[in-house]
Amino acid sequence: MALKVTIDGREVDAERGELVIAVAERAGVYIPRFCYHPRMRSVGMCRMCIVNVDGGRGPALTAACIAEVSDGMRVDTRAPEVKKVQDGVLEFLLINHPLDCPVCDKGGECPLQDQTLRFGPGESRFVEEKRHFEKPIAISGLVLLDRERCILCDRCTRFSKEVAGDPLIHFVDRGNATQVNTFPDHPFASYFSGNVVQLCPVGALTAVTYRFAARPWDIERVESTCTSCSVGCRVAVESTTNHITRYQGLDSEPVNQGWLCDRGRFDFGWIDSEDRLTTPLLREGGELVEATWGEALETAARQLSDVVATHGPEAVGVIGGARLTNEDCYAWAKLAKSVLRTDNVDAQLGDGLPPEVVLGLPAATIAEACAASAVVLLGPDLKEELPVLFLRLRAAIGRGVPVVELTPSPTSLSPLVATSLVHRPGEAAALAAALVAPGDPTGEIAGVPPAAVAAARAALAGHDDRVVVVLGRPSLAESPDGTVAAAGALRSGLPGATFLPVLRRGNVRGALDLGLAPGLLPGRVTLDAGREWFAHHWGSVPEDRGLDTAAMLAAASEGRLHALVLLGADPLADFPDRQLARRALTSVGQLIAVDTFITESTRHATVVLPAAGYAEKEGTTTNLEGRVSRLGRKVVASGTSRADWIIAVELADRMGADLGFERPEDVWDEIERIAPAHAGATRALLEAPGRVDGVLVPATGDPAAGAATLAEVVARDPSAAAAPASVPDGSQGGVGVRVRGVLAPVAPASADGGDAPASDAPPEDAPASDAPPDTPARPPVLTWAAPASVQEPPPRDAYSLRLVSGRDLYDPLVVSVSRTPHLAGLARPAALGVNPFELERLGVDDGGTVLLTSARGAVAVTAVADPAVPRGTARLGFNLASPGAAELIDAAAAVTDVRLERP
């Protein structure tokens, strides 16, 4: 219901339930505050926002962050009495504040400093000695706390407890001795600790990485997107004198809402690393030696051309792409598929899902998942792999969204969800089928008792159309087939359900969207559907569907694949089956690596080309929802390293082909023009001022998604209309049609808005306004096809444990962690989690060493008793500093069974 509120004499519209401080801010009246934060519960503690509020019984001094508006309310923020209270509160806050602003990292961007100047009394009457505490104490490896500067606003403590769910910092003592601190021996070891540094309204909480690093007025910032995982949190990248100084979270309503995880916030040390590749390297006499770009490109182009000439295009493979920008991905897809004419291209390293599943299932956004009437979780431990998505879902659970989790071993969300069904590894499909089959089960399903299945069924019952399935890879120790089959069961059992694919790698979604996958072409079309269209635009496309990473590695190790390009990929560290990767990289004839560092895999390369890294190049990235947002360039690329798209252009040039790109903008314009799913996502839209949220592709008609607000953008910024525009075909509920080069906004079509963008109906021909008559039809984006029936996993013998393996947040084999000094030490030691029963049976103590043997190999590892892990199951982190699960996993097997023995 709309209410009328008068603020400083001006009438303002407001909604019931809104807070006075928020309504005033919207009306342009800034009420000073310290403890209030729009993303957290109000506590009314600092008292800075006291104003005169008259709700009908006369004006009263009221905290504006607590008071909700009522109809006819009168608010006075300027009364002399209010001014005097503000003076008083600021004088109170400053009596114990050290005023060491000249040496404080916050000085210059400090809300206490700013509001003291704007609202404060100007001088203090306090003549006594201030309170003293030990100057900064480390409350974690990343965060320092100076309690003298603290004004006890409860922002950090509230965030940790309520938003992150890590209640590790608290108020201790009382009265004027109150301080924020940790409990002894319980450091602030939270994956989200950096957020409190950004939230702190004074310099009490500072980051180890930023301490005395820069002054705010010397900092330049650029808007960007975090790529440490695929959530795509919006960030501001800040630098001074060509060094990254910090990342700050930007508040994007549909994505990160201001928060970042610590890995995303602090993983910039590697950019400046002295170990970065600075020049190309060529293998000469068994050694990698420095070379010029000309020599290196010449050699790489010759090696690739020779292999194509001798063995055919299918003897070349390209692995990787998730580290790349969208523009890089497109350029490399074009190089591989039209110049090299190979379809052996895969951005995933055997740890994802088939691209047809990711792109074909009806899509859900993060916001839709968080507002769903029920959520089914079928994926990895989100806190470890996609931390900010964990925060979003945690908040949704707190608001009452019922979540049913299907997992082979307990995750960070298990204690929070309505129902957590811990099933036998590899048997998710049977459980998923039982969830949606008619009638409650009578017997155990995949190790889950029938009563638990019935409880989960009850949680899902009745909201078929608003169920969101969060779908990822629950374990790297099993093949994706079981997960795909489970998704198929949910898709057919819950016809209205939508799916949020949760793949981990930074721009993996962009890479898949832009064709870095076998059988796909840019814009979410299949090779077959897009063959004519892309042959028209590119000249040629591969004949047959190519190999995925596992198949490429197998082919290389068997001598069928002779040249391999690694695009920021490190299969030796990152592929689930390390033995296969080792065989492949030592067998393949030509290995061309495009990377930022010498890694385990690039050591085997014949040519190494140094690539520009994060914050060193411009472009765009696509998050797991399919949301495209911009990356900013803030520092100069290391040495002579170049953006990956430039490398693609140069290689093509040396093979006699012109990709047609001179700037990254050229690449995006071609994507927008040619890639069917990306039609309408123009640069004008992406670059529109204030578009923090990016653009969800394809245009769905959902205003929150971005594209549907094109009309608004055009209305606000007429120059947008003059920008290159698109021809979305009629079947897509497009947002604009190009009529002789002029963009005419049209109302978003509603027919299939929000669902899979392309209906099953054959696409209509593109409007033929300015297209030559022989242009082929724009192909439809691919849709979900039910998977072929999947083999049941083999029975487990009674002496074996079935392995579950996932990644830790601080994955020590990823360069952005291992080469960032402040993160490298945070990796957890390797430990095998098993039910205490298994250890007792073996006679091994909790914390003792066990030998783990699979059909592939054996590792010795510390075993930790974990009663939450079911009997018959064992959990081992995937990438751990010591030999981990990758030594045990066979990429071709459905599941990984291991024997547990005394060493």
Add this chain to the structure above:
Amino acid sequence: MTYTPVPPIVTARLGQYDDAHTLARAVETGAYGALRTALGQTPEAVMEQVKVAVLQGRGGAGFPAGNKWGLLPAGKFPRWLVVNGDESEPGTYKDRILMERDPHQLIEGALICAYAIRASQVFIYVRGEMALAQERIADALNDAYAAGYVGRRILGSDWSMDITLHWGAGAYIVGDETALLESLSGRRGMPRPKPPYFPAAIGLYDDPTIVNNVETLSNLPWIVEHGGEAFAALGSEKTNGTRMFAVSGHVKRPGTFEVGSGQVTFRDLFYDERLCGGIREDRKLKAFIPGGGSAPWFFEEHLDLPLDPTVVGPAGSMLGSGAIVVMDETTDMVRAAWRLVRFFAGESCGKCTPCREGVSWLQRIYERILAGHGRPEDLALLEDVGWGISPGPYPGAGVHPGDAAFPFPPRQTTICVLGPSAVAPVMSSLRRFRDEYLAYIAQATAPEATVA
């Protein structure tokens, strides 16, 4: 007004027997009889009796208990009854006497209330320092459970009720009902902002909750037994029943006294031989605090006011929780004010800025003045710091009758009334005894080295 003793209600048993706290003595003198009567009626009928009685809360704010119960949202369960036994106001010890000396009366009262409001469970929160009260209530609960007065199917009826005893950790602020609820639910004891939500709507575990004072509930057995009308007939026109007052300080016979509500003046209380028996060594009265450490002070000219909240409030102070502190002519008023301010500074929970920073600032100014480093401008500073905590012309400074009424709750920039409580002794002493402050400042030896 001359003092006429009235038959006591809440101290009837403990005034007569030293073993009033035992179950045997309590039952012998009628305990749990009213509970049986209540269980024979509908909850609504019991509540109606309490409404008719107009039983004003004895914890300080004086809100009628029956009306408070009526604020519970209909049909919302679970709902809790919490007994506020965290009596901590400086000078107050009436609830302690009731808990130590007649715990069965409190338990019976709590059960009657729980029955009337259809509570799901009762919690008794007893102040951390009160070890004897803890033990006595614990013993009484054990005995009452064993005898079937508490627990399942009470007195053979089909009504069951559990009572949980909780021992506080020792914090004055937990006397505030919302801070008490935070503490009881396992969190740090800090008050919640209210409005928007009062405990009757969102209380313990965010469920509807009634918080009542020990003395308030101890009146219920009598009301059920004699009827609300009989209770309303006692006391003065505006305040019913009897009230306990705990007198401390410079009187000959300090202690607790139960008198007819509104029927006794301060002069009666201090000077009547049957009550306090006069000021010690027959000295002159200098000032007295009529309602606990938080109340503005009264003086000689207020002696003939009746102990009636509706009179004391308009006269510029409050009757609060019934704690009266008497100061004779030998009292150093600057030190007296400092002692109270120091208490409040130490007990501030640290949640909101004006209380956390302002009250300790007041304390330090006092300590500087007392140490001989006062400055003339400190008097204005004390007043202005006080204004920052409790803004406005401070009405209840108790200079003389005719001062504006003392509003309750006072005007405040803080979340709860602890901050303004610390301002009361500052304003009262500063206005009435300015000369004593000036004397300290005149004696000041040297200005203190300033460290800003």
